[in-house]
Amino acid sequence: MSPTIKDVAKMSGVSMSTVSRVLNSPASVTEEKRIKVEKAIKQLKYHPNALARGLIYKRTQSVGVLLPDVANAYVAEVIRGMEDASINHGSNLILCNTDRNKERMIKYLKLLREKQVDGLVYTSDPLTEEIFREFDELNIPVVLSSTQSLEYAYPSVKVDDEKAGYDGTSYLIDKGHKHVAMISGPTTDPIAGYPRYTGYKQAMKERLGVADVDDLTEFGNFQYDTGYDAMSRLYRKNKNITAVFAVSDEMALGVISFLSDQGLSVPGDISVLGFDNTRIARMSIPKLTTVGQPMYDIGYKSMEKLEALLQKKELSEVRTYLPHKIIERESVREI
Amino acid sequence: MSPTIKDVAKMSGVSMSTVSRVLNSPASVTEEKRIKVEKAIKQLKYHPNALARGLIYKRTQSVGVLLPDVANAYVAEVIRGMEDASINHGSNLILCNTDRNKERMIKYLKLLREKQVDGLVYTSDPLTEEIFREFDELNIPVVLSSTQSLEYAYPSVKVDDEKAGYDGTSYLIDKGHKHVAMISGPTTDPIAGYPRYTGYKQAMKERLGVADVDDLTEFGNFQYDTGYDAMSRLYRKNKNITAVFAVSDEMALGVISFLSDQGLSVPGDISVLGFDNTRIARMSIPKLTTVGQPMYDIGYKSMEKLEALLQKKELSEVRTYLPHKIIERESVREI
DNA sequence: GTGAAAGCGCTAACAA
DNA sequence: TTGTTAGCGCTTTCAC
Numbered sequence A, B: 001m002s003p004t005i006k007d008v009a010k011m012s013g014v015s016m017s018t019v020s021r022v023l024n025s026p027a028s029v030t031e032e033k034r035i036k037v038e039k040a041i042k043q044l045k046y047h048p049n050a051l052a053r054g055l056i057y058k059r060t061q062s063v064g065v066l067l068p069d070v071a072n073a074y075v076a077e078v079i080r081g082m083e084d085a086s087i088n089h090g091s092n093l094i095l096c097n098t099d100r101n102k103e104r105m106i107k108y109l110k111l112l113r114e115k116q117v118d119g120l121v122y123t124s125d126p127l128t129e130e131i132f133r134e135f136d137e138l139n140i141p142v143v144l145s146s147t148q149s150l151e152y153a154y155p156s157v158k159v160d161d162e163k164a165g166y167d168g169t170s171y172l173i174d175k176g177h178k179h180v181a182m183i184s185g186p187t188t189d190p191i192a193g194y195p196r197y198t199g200y201k202q203a204m205k206e207r208l209g210v211a212d213v214d215d216l217t218e219f220g221n222f223q224y225d226t227g228y229d230a231m232s233r234l235y236r237k238n239k240n241i242t243a244v245f246a247v248s249d250e251m252a253l254g255v256i257s258f259l260s261d262q263g264l265s266v267p268g269d270i271s272v273l274g275f276d277n278t279r280i281a282r283m284s285i286p287k288l289t290t291v292g293q294p295m296y297d298i299g300y301k302s303m304e305k306l307e308a309l310l311q312k313k314e315l316s317e318v319r320t321y322l323p324h325k326i327i328e329r330e331s332v333r334e335i
Numbered sequence C: 001g002t003g004a005a006a007g008c009g010c011t012a013a014c015a016a
Numbered sequence D: 001t002t003g004t005t006a007g008c009g010c011t012t013t014c015a016c
Helices: A003-010 A018-023 A031-044 A050-057 A073-088 A102-114 A129-138 A162-173 A192-206 A223-237 A249-261 A295-310 B006-012 B016-024 B031-044 B048-056 B073-088 B102-115 B129-138 B161-174 B194-208 B226-235 B249-261 B295-310
Strands: A062-067 A092-095 A121-125 A142-145 A156-159 A180-184 A217-219 A243-248 A272-278 A291-292 A321-322 A325-326 B062-067 B090-098 B119-121 B142-145 B156-159 B180-184 B217-219 B245-248 B273-278 B289-292 B317-320 B325-327
Touching: A003 A018, A003 A031, A031 A092, A050 B048, A062 A073, A073 A092, A073 A121, A073 A295, A073 B073, A073 B090, A073 B102, A102 A129, A102 B073, A102 B090, A121 A129, A121 A295, A129 A291, A129 B031, A142 A295, A156 A162, A156 A295, A156 B156, A156 B180, A162 A180, A162 A192, A162 A243, A162 A272, A162 A291, A180 A192, A180 A223, A180 B142, A180 B180, A180 B249, A223 A243, A223 B317, A243 A249, A249 A272, A291 B129, A295 A321, B006 B031, B016 B031, B048 B317, B062 B073, B073 B090, B073 B119, B090 B102, B102 B129, B119 B129, B119 B295, B129 B217, B142 B295, B156 B161, B156 B295, B161 B180, B161 B194, B161 B273, B161 B325, B180 B194, B180 B226, B217 B226, B226 B245, B226 B249, B245 B249, B295 B317
Parallel strands: A062 A092, A062 A121, A121 A142, A142 A156, A156 A321, A180 A217, A180 A243, A243 A272, A272 A291, B062 B090, B062 B119, B119 B142, B142 B156, B156 B317, B180 B217, B180 B245, B245 B273, B273 B289
Antiparallel strands: A092 B090, A291 A325, B289 B325
């Protein structure tokens, strides 16, 4: 059995409270005893039991992280930022892959609640009313990372997706493209779908005067295959396109792949712009020009917000928008 | 405040022990009381406190996962498998990105120990003596995932890297290649470096009769850039190469990229074989033929082993080797 | 079958 | 400054 505070007390000839004091407020103990206690701690290899502590403090230094899937490159990078922030605060992350599966999520929420996590961060997926209600029952701080809610008051940190959609499109227009297509996410997705699409449409209208984009848009679900398929549909219905803006790097790679299968060159024949700037963006041929998101920072900042909440600090802002940035590589050319 | 077992007892007019019984062995309570208690639980939205439980059971249903970096595609996939296994067992994963940084690791180990995690899984990095000693102090089951130790008796699950190196090389030879190069990991890496390299050398000798591979090998650290650079060195010193076996998909993409920069075609001029079968392997042009590892299964199986250990079950085997498999795509051709 | 009481390892009054 | 004691929320003897 591991030694307890009692063992340390016995060995050093003081009371448990004194041991507890050298652990928590060493200054309040005479040097003589403190040294004795410290020696005993070392000798016994004593380590405090966080369960017992948590029971009293009502703080566990653990936070739950709900995410769709760690194996997703985007998400993994966000987590990385969270990790770094949390270790700075002495907390741990409990990983919960929801798989967008409701039962799995409920199961996790139950576990997290029983384990008395201090807070929760919910990543990358829209917050439905149902999920909100589950969260609300937990009665702990929640922050949204790489997603947000306009209906509920949870703090969030993400990029401004609409502006990113606008800026990406504008970038292509600035390069001289007049027939700019978009491969969007589902318009039912209020985070990475609709807003980026809206930004695209706005830029098309404002900058190019084109209001009807039906011939220029297709939809996918952010994954490679759907990018490939969407491009194939797009190509069938419109041969004038000179640039396509895919709202995920994976879809952009799918686009490039389709184009390559058609014997078309990127960016020679068609320019391709991605979104995210995940690691794969610099490994493709041609290297992908993309609307980069500060994934790591999004994660880091989310966790900092959560910590602030846990310390009952006033949040300077509820909804934080981190800047996106166009990363120029080789898949877009000027025409 | 959350309701406690005491509140439930009061509301249902029974003792705390009875409530505890309906929670843990419902059969030992009369139906009448059981129903009353269950009703109170529902009404109060009572949820047991795992800290209090853990204090008694000395089991927390949490396991620590030490890994180099979640943002690494290979690692993320392994984690995914662990997650799925652990949720089946009702446990949670505490994520620890070590960054291969000793201090960070020590800090995590301290946190994990204080939180009384039931076990540990250590992923993807060689187990040094120093790390072993740290683990050993913890006095909890440890399993190695995607790594192993011949010196210490920790159970492990991974592929047979030497055989994989041999098989990958053989595959290339079977395709008619006589000048097969390898871009290896560091030979000081006893997991993903040395063994694969050894397998390669063995195949070269047995199948092709070539014992001196100095002109055919270069080294990288599994990342994209080092694959690019290693290929550039290789190309400078040997123009006869018709196939290169890079021991990570990322490095293989780096190789393809370098070749493309030289105006060389893959697999037209040079065939390229990767290792791992991470998601990027099917997104490249050409799609990467690779020695696939069952990453998900490695993670899943590791966690199952850990659970078995926690249940004091005898392990049927200490070191498990899961089969690798060559995934044929488009980057290797027959000559 | 059920309840009272002790105790898991710790901290926080409260006295001294 | 220090020790004694109660108690965090739960399970588990041990009587009844």
